[in-house]
Amino acid sequence: MEPCRSVALLVGSLALTSALVALSTDFWFVAIGPHYSAHSGLWPDGNQQSVAGYIHVTQTFNILAVLCGVASVGLLVLSCIPSLSAPGRGPLVSSITAFVAALFMLVAMAVYTGERWNQPRHPQIQSSFSWSFYLGWVSVPLWLSAGGLGLVAHSRVPRPGYDTL
Template sequence: MLACRIFSVLLTSISLVLLLMALITDYWIVASDAISFMHSGLWKVCRDGNCFVPNITYDYIIATRAFLIMASLTALTAVIVLVASFMPYNCGVLDKPLNASVAAIIAGLFNLTALAVFTAESWQKNVNPKIQVTFQWSFYLGWAAFPMLLLAGIFSLVAHLCSLRSGYNV
């Protein structure tokens, strides 16, 4: 199933880029009122064009960072293993599409954990009705990577199962 492996490489690579963009950008939450505009990410906060690193980092931000970093590293591992699956050498008992499938699904679960923690802690945190607080594009990039990682894991698993059924290992 060459098509499944190619599609899995594409999905995993795109989701890795989305994860890294979500991790480094600072448009996770935007708050605005009639006077000022503020946006924040996992690393810094910007208010009216002036950006700074906050003195106090909340535990949920640290957990979100940690799980997104683990998701990115696991997704990178999946990409490397998937690219290696196109090379003719044998890894013994380890099947490359199966390993990539496991890595992609674990990366998706790390990603889900990070975004669930952030969403749960940020949801309706605003108590002032004059300030509008919304999730923004960095946050949504992280959520977009989640189903792509799961699909990449599924396609890689299908490639593994089809190679077993056809009687050869790739």
Template sequence: MLTCRILSLLMACVSLICLLMALVTDYWLVVYGGKDIAHSGLWKTCIAGRCFAPTAPYDYIVATRAFLILASLAALASSVSLSASFTQCTLYNVRGSFIGSITAFAAGLCTLIAVAVYVAESWENSDSSIQQTYEWSFYLAWAAFPMLLMAGIFSLLLHLRSPAPGYGNI
């Protein structure tokens, strides 16, 4: 059971770091064209070495930001509750491993929605001389998704296999 507890906490913390890195960096999409290279993220776009924040971002960018922020908050809650599961503390007969499992699954769902919205709306290339590729910030968000699922599974296994809190354990 200690292995499940450690693995779930490790996966939740690493996925939180991946989500935060993906959220703040600006290498989601890189465009190679003629003479210039441009890269963009959720907060700013850089073209030929000059970066700017769009005054009115597209709706899919706003939706991706919102779901990644929600995913980051849920992953933080999962990490905190899984850290608390190392103690024998229960809150209203609910253990930290169960709360960690629920919040990890919620973070995974929010991450999946954010990345799916970004993929569905960002790929518009009508010019054949321009090459667009997803870059490492995008892949960090994708990498967080299976880690959050594994953190949820490990903490759910921990919750199901540990004895129920009650007076008999005192």
């Protein structure tokens, strides 16, 4: 297996892991007051009546990003097994799905950041983004890197020519 494909698989796996952890944890936003602290994520408790629309958008695009990420990593794994992949097409399709995953995650993170940033602040409550939020942002450049490395791996695949016929 060539090095670019191996590194693309590693980086894609890291992006998928960070997106899955970000999606499933409740530390996207933290609020600390004089006598309490609270944290929230994308999956509110059942005792809230309605969920804001930007949370639904963030959930949806995060899930789409994770599904594309699973497809990207799966295609890279299959491209490492010559009998299961089309010659030279695995890294190309994998890089396209990695770029789509990065785009979906970028939309999700931008919507969440924009909506949370514009919410009114209380003078006695210190609020900030937390580690789950940052893991979501980390997955974007990781998927872009995985897509770029997949393109490099695709360009280095030997093409059939007259000498191979």
